[in-house]
Amino acid sequence: MLINLLTLMTGIVGLITTAIAVFRHKANPLINKYLIILLSVLSVRFLVRGFSVYLNEIPTEIFTGISVFMVILLGACTHLYFRDLVYSKKWRVKDAIHLIVPFVVVLLHLLNVQQRYEHAPTIRMVYVALLIVCVATYNFLSYRLLRNTIWSKKRGAPFLAKQTKAIKNWTVYLYTAIVLLGWMIVLVFITNGFNYNRNGNSYQITIAALFWLAFFIKLLATPELLYGYDFMKIKIETLKKADVVLNAIWIVDTRPEITNQKDLKISGIVTTNLNSYIHQIESLSFHTNTFRNPAITVEDFAQKLNLPKVHLLYVFKYHCTITFVDYKKMVRIHDATKLLETGFLKSSTMESLAMEVGFSSYKPFYTSFKSITGGTPQEYSKTL
DSSP states (O other), X not given: OXXXXXXXXXXXXXXXXXXXXXXXXXXXXXXXXXXXXXXXXXXXXXXXXXXXXXXXXXXXXXXXXXXXXXXXXXXHHHHHHHHHHHHOOOOOTTHHHHHHHHHHHHHHHHXXXXXXXXXXXXXXXXXXXXXXXXXXHHHHXXXXXHHHXXXXXXXXXXXXXXXXXXXXXXXXXXXXHHHHHHHHHHHHHHHTTSOOOSSOOHHHHHHHHXXXXXXXXXXXXXXXXXXXXXXXXHHHHHHHHSSOSSGGGBOOSSOOOOOOHHHHHHHHHHHHTHHHHHHHHXXXXXXXXXXXXXXXXXXXXXXXXXXXXXXXXXXXXHSBSSXXXXXXXXXXXXXXXXXXXXXXXXXXXXXXXXXXXXXXXXXXXXXXXXXXXXSOHHHXXXXX
């Protein structure tokens, strides 16, 4: 009874997560149709297991077919989800092949359980081989895709590092979960003579239910995943309304170790005015077009701030996690994202955008954009 309650709870939490995913589907590029199918299948799987005690009249073969169908469908949907997460591709006709495969395997299973079918042993061999091939193929395809994209992606700017890390951890978690689920089901079917044991092993069922319950809770508790990029934009916009926009790059609570005598002489006055300096730097950076000038130097910036150059250099040397050169790139990329959001590309090109925000050419703009945001300008524009 306790196992049934646990599986029912897992299924209900899964349905809640699925409902939120459906609601956030259009606003969040991380949630696509395949993730919704995946969440739905997982939720239904545990609900069926929870109600199985009341479904004794349903043949065991039906439960076997449902379980196999769900495992292969989860593998297919997970691979398609990862692919869309990386490339943001729309529906393609050949995607239907991935979704047809589970039905083919289940059809072979149904043929196999028909005792009067004279080729049942052959069907069984083909069925088992196809099941193993499907699980192994989708594991490999997903691993190769993730290894070459998300798992090798740099974190980028500090204010996007949290989401980049969360997405990477999330894909590792999801991939591991699907791999374990797939091979666990394969082993269970092999050991049980390729039949579904509706009572099952209480230990295995408990572990599985707790694991997937944690999976759903992880989604609900990680807004960067379930609520998406717009949630992060709100957080960033909130910071912009405060005194400091790029709060993560400034070091204000730690006193630096200084050995340079010239820096020691000005450390007192800079420390006293540090918050004011940072506010002035960001105010000029984000409320004017100062950095659209491709030739601007640290001397020019200090002059516009009406600050001594040595004070500005001190701030970036001891109280900033990035250099002045990288700071310029970050401000310009921020400027570019704002222009993209206001429809700049409707009348201009990406090359024009690069020149508009202060880059000398498109190539350094593209490289900086990808490094700071974690994606290309084209990928960012598709999320708008």
